Amino acid sequence: xxxxxxxxxxxxxxxxxxxxxxxxxxxxxxxxxxxxxxxxxxxxxxxxxxxxxxxxxxxxxxxxxxxxxxxxxxxxxxxxxxxxx
Amino acid sequence: xxxxxxxxxxxxxxxxxxxxxxxxxxxxxxxxxxxxxxxxxxxxxxxxxxxxxxxxxxxxxxxxxxxxxxxxxxxxxxxxxxxxxxxxxxxxxxxxxxxxxxxxxxxxxxxxxxxxxxxxxxxxxxxxxxxxxxxxxxxxxxxxxxxxxxxxxxxxxxxxxxxxxxxxxxxxxxxxxxxxxxxxxxxxxxxxxxxxxxxxxxxxxxxxxxxxxxxxxxxxxxxxxxxxxxxxxxxxxxxxxxxxxxxxxxxxxxxxxxxxxxxxxxxxxxxxxxxxxxxxxxxxxxxxxxxxxxxxxxxxxxxxxxxxxxxxxxxxxxxxxxxxxxxxxxxxxxxxxxxxxxxxxxxxxxxxxxxxxxxxxxxxxxxxxxxxxxxxxxxxxxxxxxxxxxxxxxxxxxxxxxxxxxxxxxxx
Amino acid sequence: xxxxxxxxxxxxxxxxxxxxxxxxxxxxxxxxxxxxxxxxxxxxxxxxxxxxxxxxxxxxxxxxxxxxxxxxxxxxxxxxxxxxxxxxxxxxxxxxxxxxxxxxxxxxxxxxxxxxxxxxxxxxxxxxxxxxxxxxxxxxxxxxxxxxxxxxxxxxxxxxxxxxxxxxxxxxxxxxxxxxxxxxxxxxxxxxxxxxxxxxxxxxxxxxxxxxxxxxxxxxxxxxxxxxxxxxxxxxxxxxxxxxxxxxxxxxxxxxxxxxxxxxxxxxxxxxxxxxxxxxxxxxxxxxxxxxxxxxxxxxxxxxxxxxxxxxxxxxxxxxxxxxxxxxxxxxxxxxxxxxxxxxxxxxxxxxxxxxxxxxxxxxxxxxxxxxxxxxxxxxxxxxxxxxxxxxxxxxxxxxxxxxxxxxxxxxxxxxxxxxxxxxxxxxxxxxxxxxxxxxxxxxxxxxxxxxxxxxxxxxxxx
Numbered sequence: 037x038x039x040x041x042x043x044x045x046x047x048x049x050x051x052x053x054x055x056x057x058x059x060x061x062x063x064x065x066x067x068x069x070x071x072x073x074x075x076x077x078x079x080x081x082x083x084x085x086x087x088x089x090x091x092x093x094x095x096x097x098x099x100x101x102x103x104x105x106x107x108x109x110x111x112x113x114x115x116x117x118x119x120x121x
Numbered sequence: 122x123x124x125x126x127x128x129x130x131x132x133x134x135x136x137x138x139x140x141x142x143x144x145x146x147x148x149x150x151x152x153x154x155x156x157x158x159x160x161x162x163x164x165x166x167x168x169x170x171x172x173x174x175x176x177x178x179x180x181x182x183x184x185x186x187x188x189x190x191x192x193x194x195x196x197x198x199x200x201x202x203x204x205x206x207x208x209x210x211x212x213x214x215x216x217x218x219x220x221x222x223x224x225x226x227x228x229x230x231x232x233x234x235x236x237x238x239x240x241x242x243x244x245x246x247x248x249x250x251x252x253x254x255x256x257x258x259x260x261x262x263x264x265x266x267x268x269x270x271x272x273x274x275x276x277x278x279x280x281x282x283x284x285x286x287x288x289x290x291x292x293x294x295x296x297x298x299x300x301x302x303x304x305x306x307x308x309x310x311x312x313x314x315x316x317x318x319x320x321x322x323x324x325x326x327x328x329x330x331x332x333x334x335x336x337x338x339x340x341x342x343x344x345x346x347x348x349x350x351x352x353x354x355x356x357x358x359x360x361x362x363x364x365x366x367x368x369x370x371x372x373x374x375x376x377x378x379x380x381x382x383x384x385x386x387x388x389x390x391x392x393x394x395x396x397x398x399x400x401x402x403x404x405x406x407x408x409x410x411x412x413x414x415x416x417x418x419x420x421x422x423x424x425x426x427x428x429x430x431x432x433x434x435x436x437x438x439x440x441x442x443x444x445x446x447x448x449x450x451x452x453x454x455x456x457x458x459x460x461x462x463x464x465x466x467x468x469x470x471x472x473x474x475x476x477x478x479x480x481x482x483x484x485x486x487x488x489x490x491x492x493x494x495x496x497x498x499x500x501x502x503x504x505x506x507x508x509x510x511x512x513x514x515x516x517x518x519x520x521x522x523x524x525x526x527x528x529x530x531x532x533x
Numbered sequence: 534x535x536x537x538x539x540x541x542x543x544x545x546x547x548x549x550x551x552x553x554x555x556x557x558x559x560x561x562x563x564x565x566x567x568x569x570x571x572x573x574x575x576x577x578x579x580x581x582x583x584x585x586x587x588x589x590x591x592x593x594x595x596x597x598x599x600x601x602x603x604x605x606x607x608x609x610x611x612x613x614x615x616x617x618x619x620x621x622x623x624x625x626x627x628x629x630x631x632x633x634x635x636x637x638x639x640x641x642x643x644x645x646x647x648x649x650x651x652x653x654x655x656x657x658x659x660x661x662x663x664x665x666x667x668x669x670x671x672x673x674x675x676x677x678x679x680x681x682x683x684x685x686x687x688x689x690x691x692x693x694x695x696x697x698x699x700x701x702x703x704x705x706x707x708x709x710x711x712x713x714x715x716x717x718x719x720x721x722x723x724x725x726x727x728x729x730x731x732x733x734x735x736x737x738x739x740x741x742x743x744x745x746x747x748x749x750x751x752x753x754x755x756x757x758x759x760x761x762x763x764x765x766x767x768x769x770x771x772x773x774x775x776x777x778x779x780x781x782x783x784x785x786x787x788x789x790x791x792x793x794x795x796x797x798x799x800x801x802x803x804x805x806x807x808x809x810x811x812x813x814x815x816x817x818x819x820x821x822x823x824x825x826x827x828x829x830x831x832x833x834x835x836x837x838x839x840x841x842x843x844x845x846x847x848x849x850x851x852x853x854x855x856x857x858x859x860x861x862x863x864x865x866x867x868x869x870x871x872x873x874x875x876x877x878x879x880x881x882x883x884x885x886x887x888x889x890x891x892x893x894x895x896x897x898x899x900x901x902x903x904x905x906x907x908x909x910x911x912x913x914x915x916x917x918x919x920x921x922x923x924x925x926x927x928x929x930x931x932x933x934x935x936x937x938x939x940x941x942x943x944x945x946x947x948x949x950x951x952x953x954x955x956x957x958x959x960x961x962x963x964x965x966x967x968x969x970x971x972x973x974x975x976x977x978x979x980x981x982x983x984x985x986x987x988x989x990x991x992x993x994x995x996x
Contacts, residue, residue: 037606038604038605038606039606040585040605040606042847042850043587043846043877044846044847044875044876044877044886046877046928047928047929048884048928048929049479049483050226050227051483051484051487053226053227053228053231054226054227054231054234054235054484055235055484057227057231057232057235061227061228061231061597062227062228062231063228063591063595063879063882064228064879064881064882064883064884064926065219065222065228065882065884065926066883066884066926066928067877067879067882067883067884069588069591069592069595069597069598069879070588070592070597070598071592071597071598071599071602072585072588072592072598072602072603072604072605073598073599073602073603073604080400083400083403084403087403087404087407087468088403088407088483088484088487090469090473090475090479092467092469095606095608096606097606097607171932171933171936174929174930174932174933175933176900176901176910176930176933176950176951176952177948177949177950177951178951179951181951210951210952211901211902211951211952212902212906212908212952215908425949425950425951426948426949426950427948475929476929476930477929477930
């Protein structure tokens with residue numbers, strides 16, 4: 037599952053790090069680091085973290101009403117060197 | 122003057138069972154100041170939230186004393202111990218809270234609370250099994266009250282064989298904190314509470330000494346042995362923090378669980394769904410913290426500067442009440458706010474406060490209540506309220522039923 | 534007629550978004566969420582679905598996340614045609630066509646440009662090609678750097694002590710790797726937060742074992758016979774041996790592909806109005822080309838209508854949403870992009886957050902906490918008003934200061950605050966470098982009204 041935290045909103049309440057310690061961790065007292073790709077087995081814990089976030093900063097696929105990721109979005113047809121335009 | 126007595130209505134016991142109509146009236150005057158020297162009462166969601174993050178507002182007990190105390194502000198006094206971080210401003214607040222946190226949660230102990238899940242379920246089911254063949258119970262005395270104390274014992278590291286002794290001291294201590302009980306109590310009761318406090322203090326001090334020599338995997342060991350950048354806690358600070366966890370985490374959780382079961386019994390469809398799907402407890406508990414928060418208002422803040430809120434200037438030195446429970450049902454913030462709806466996509470609340478004083482024990486309370494409610498929903502067969510509304514405790518701040526009698530048809 | 538056109542556009546028009554990163558994705562989601570039913574195409578030069586970049590210098594280097602898995606969750610089904618792995622190479626405004634690097638062309642009725650920025654490379658190309666000389670912008674960069682750090686280099690050398698450079702240095706120390714950081718200014722983060730706060734960042738770095746060299750520039754990178762970087766030569770004539778060099782000199786806006794298009798695009802981005810509509814080179818606003826994210830430069834009413842370029846995550850989201858909304862609605866329903874600038878960083882376990890535009894500040898007041906304890910709130914003032922605030926491990930107070938900025942609250946901050954120390958009673962100069970001098974990757978670029986940057990030079994494109 038993909039997730040993203042709006043760290044402008046985040047105020048370091050750490051509720052997510054209590055509830056899903058394999059996905060979210062506090063680095064120091066206040067800053068949050070997290071794995072943007074959580075294992076499927078973390079779904080329940082991730083849902084708890086999303087619900088408990090006091091500032092509603094966590095968006096995750098398939099939770100909180102978010103749509104499922106677009107299938108086959110990575111169109112493999114045209115791949116080129118990615119540097120520069 | 123129709124609103125001349127709103128403040129009195131908030132404290133009036135007659136409104137305890139349903140204070141929400143009073144809060145609704147209150148929101149009509151978002152900054153209410155009814156009497157000279159009285160508090161400024163704030164009731165809208167956005168104003169409360171802003172003031173919880175406003176550095177011109179102090180939580181320091183000495184500022185409050187200077188501003189003139191009131192009955193509600195006294196209700197969390199812990200008696201005899203130095204002020205806890207609840208009643209301090211930074212930097213002292215931050216230092217003590219950081220050290221306490223280093224024994225409690227991330228980054229140092231990220232799994233301490235989560236790892237109690239199994240224990241909690243076991244305690245809950247032990248209590249439910251204890252209902253035996255009864256077909257009617259008092260949820261407060263038989264469940265919502267003993268559960269959090271047992272959890273705190275395990276968390277602190279009180280040995281199981283000492284739990285009965287420990288609880289015998291905690292019960293009168295917690296009871297004595299209720300202002301109404303205190304006011305009406307006779308000398309014998311006071312003496313008993315005093316004795317309990319002393320015994321508990323001595324017991325904890327002894328335990329602290331043991332844990333200093335022989336640390337274990339518990340919170341007390343970590344508190345006494347913390348050697349972080351903030352230094353370590355003194356013996357007094359360890360004791361005061363332990364008692365704070367005991368007291369602050371106690372009555373609030375009792376009320377959250379009891380208010381929760383009461384609300385679910387009034388919404389039987391949701392109670393039934395919870396019995397089938399324990400995962401629903403996550404949103405139910407968040408919505409409960411909005412709909413029936415255990416801490417109704419924060420009465421102990423003071424302005425240290427003139428502050429303007431919605432065009433009203435609150436003069437420096439004034440006391441402020443932040444009525445969390447009114448903000449939680451503010452139609453400016455929530456759609457259909459008077460409705461209990463765990464399915465609303467947009468659940469947010471002031472139930473744990475916000476800002477630097479936001480509830481320290483929130484993760485513990487959340488987990489305890491999720492487990493308590495989902496197990497009750499699963500195991501009580503056909504539960505119903507014996508009395509609605511139930512009798513309430515006198516306290517207007519830490520609001521909740523004194524008893525909650527539930528009839529049911531046996532256990533699953 | 535305009536109403537008819539808009540109806541048609543919403544129903545069956547073609548919208549093309551160039552740039553398939555955060556801003557592009559959020560714009561696409563907003564278009565669909567607001568009812569755009571036509572054809573939507575996203576063009577991105579990287580061969581990947583939109584992914585999040587901030588974790589690349591934080592969670593990824595700290596080993597908490599994989600550089601290959603920071604893809605952004607989708608908030609809305611966007612049903613788009615994806616052209617990934619192929620860069621846009623030109624724009625024909627008259628024919629309403631985007632040219633692609635593979636020769637293909639894509640027609641649009643309305644266009645959103647969200648091409649962002651790329652890392653500024655080391656200017657000497659032969660040295661930049663040495664093995665071990667790294668950038669950090671893309672997920673491939675992050676994967677490469679992480680692999681090299683895991684291999685246990687003897688020393689990492691970071692050129693430039695902006696946020697990204699400092700975050701890399703912090704990660705190195707966390708992994709126990711010796712690291713040297715060179716900075717042209719007197720301290721890290723000076724361009725973004727000024728010299729007073731920069732000094733705190735300098736102490737933080739040094740105490741965590743970073744070998745910090747300030748007031749120096751890197752003159753050359755030295756390779757060994759097989760083409761691996763071996764040493765870094767500095768302007769003070771010192772030489773530092775290092776086997777990994779991270780070039781962290783800020784970014785370049787991806788506007789090259791617009792050369793000759795007639796849009797008001799250049800090295801400082803693409804100028805647009807507050808409604809995200811791009812200007813052409815004559816300064817006349819276009820009606821079917823919109824801009825969002827790092828590449829945009831738009832006037833902000835709260836900051837004297839100066840044109841702000843904000844390389845901020847939150848700006849990309851907010852501006853993309855505003856641009857998308859404005860692309861498919863009537864003039865009267867359009868919204869201005871008035872996002873309050875805000876960013877975060879974290880290094881050496883300290884959380885740094887800011888609101889407003891610190892480099893606009895002439896003076897600074899520490900209204901809460903203390904610089905020495907590295908826990909504080911700093912407030913920036915300009916011409917009697919609060920224009921910005923920064924916190925080190927004090928984020929919960931920040932929203933108060935954001936409202937103060939929005940209300941144009943007076944500076945200096947006269948009212949008492951909790952935790953005010955003696956050092957916070959008087960404002961001090963914020964100590965920003967002269968804006969006419971180049972700095973390493975400022976997070977905010979002011980232009981237009983700033984006295985030091987009065988000239989706006991237009992280089993007409995050759996067709």
